[in-house]
Amino acid sequence: MARKKIALIGAGNIGGTLAHLAALKGLGDIVLFDVVEGVPQGKALDLSQCGPVEGFDAAITGSNDYMDIAGADVIIVTAGVARKPGMSRDDLLGINLKVMKAVGEGIAANAPDAFVICITNPLDAMVWALREFSGLPHSKVVGMAGVLDSARFSTFLAWEFGVSVKEVNSFVLGGHGDTMVPVVEYSTVAGIPIPDLIKMGRSTQERIDAIVARTRSGGGEIVGLLKTGSAFYAPATSAIAMAESYLYDQKRLLPCAVHLTGQYGVDDLYVGVPAVIGKDGVEQVVEIALDDAAKANFQVSVDAVKELLVACKGIDSSLA
Ligand SMILES: NC(=O)c1ccc[n+]([C@@H]2O[C@H](COP(=O)([O-])OP(=O)(O)OC[C@H]3O[C@@H](n4cnc5c(N)ncnc54)[C@H](O)[C@@H]3O)[C@@H](O)[C@H]2O)c1
Numbered sequence: 001m002a003r004k005k006i007a008l009i010g011a012g013n014i015g016g017t018l019a020h021l022a023a024l025k026g027l028g029d030i031v032l033f034d035v036v037e038g039v040p041q042g043k044a045l046d047l048s049q050c051g052p053v054e055g056f057d058a059a060i061t062g063s064n065d066y067m068d069i070a071g072a073d074v075i076i077v078t079a080g081v082a083r084k085p086g087m088s089r090d091d092l093l094g095i096n097l098k099v100m101k102a103v104g105e106g107i108a109a110n111a112p113d114a115f116v117i118c119i120t121n122p123l124d125a126m127v128w129a130l131r132e133f134s135g136l137p138h139s140k141v142v143g144m145a146g147v148l149d150s151a152r153f154s155t156f157l158a159w160e161f162g163v164s165v166k167e168v169n170s171f172v173l174g175g176h177g178d179t180m181v182p183v184v185e186y187s188t189v190a191g192i193p194i195p196d197l198i199k200m201g202r203s204t205q206e207r208i209d210a211i212v213a214r215t216r217s218g219g220g221e222i223v224g225l226l227k228t229g230s231a232f233y234a235p236a237t238s239a240i241a242m243a244e245s246y247l248y249d250q251k252r253l254l255p256c257a258v259h260l261t262g263q264y265g266v267d268d269l270y271v272g273v274p275a276v277i278g279k280d281g282v283e284q285v286v287e288i289a290l291d292d293a294a295k296a297n298f299q300v301s302v303d304a305v306k307e308l309l310v311a312c313k314g315i316d317s318s319l320a
């Protein structure tokens, strides 16, 4: 069987980490694409030289030509700009929207059958715009954020309860902004819901509220520490989990930004909800029952995403 082809659009911090992970995990041959000449080629050469040590023989190439992504099975998009301290993700909208146009057109012309995972921020608006510019089926274009936000939530919960992260399951829904919705009711330690653990005296509502707040500002916390850019290890790992679910038809139920057509009362918008990812892309959107508080928070998050789409349409009339 021919090897799969993984194209990474953007060869910066996340792009390079994605290539490293994809090679170590043997997902297929890898093309790193970037507009900056030399960077994708240099990273591809460096990564190729890991092969003899790690025992992988994936072909890893760097390119500044979209024709080299032809036939890609999976494309992960990180092209654009990351925020710096003092900025919000939404401040990136104008510049990254133009990048999404170029990327969407490049994908449409060269790899229209790929499963596309967008990471570029502001995520929910950028994945929507990328889908519009590429014209690919909605089921084949998804955004990565919920897996990352849930991983952050799970990490903080594991620290709180003094247990392995393997015992923790959590869900973060909504847009990938300060209004995201960590859903405490559906978050568990070894199957025990967090509210029950509070009743059992294992934590307090105040401490869980603080963890929810830390999760919501989890990206900003790292931006504040790094000062020159944003998180990249956990974002790359999260996108690779989504790619594996597609490539291996794992049908994992992952929180992803997917196109909603009425589910959760939302129409024609990308926003983070639990979705089954398998060989056909987004195979199911799972509607979980939310309590009134979570519903209200989800709506605030959806409204924030809607505002970003209005801004996108104002900048690029082809989206209106
Ligand atoms: N969705 C999430 O959860 C999440 C998490 C982390 C970062 N991000 C976002 O991902 C994006 C990338 O982050 P990063 O840390 O890799 O940034 P980075 O600056 O290290 O890399 C971005 C790369 O994109 C390239 N690029 C710019 N314009 C391009 C174009 N038109 N075509 C192709 N490549 C282009 C740049 O040359 C650079 O190499 C940012 O927008 C960041 O905010 C999202």
Ligand SMILES: O=C(O)C[C@H](O)C(=O)O
Pocket (backbone or CB within 6 Å): 082, 083, 089, 121, 176, 218, 219, 220, 222, 223, 230, 231, 235
């Ligand atoms: O916070 C950022 O700007 C990057 C990313 O969205 C993250 O959550 O780490």
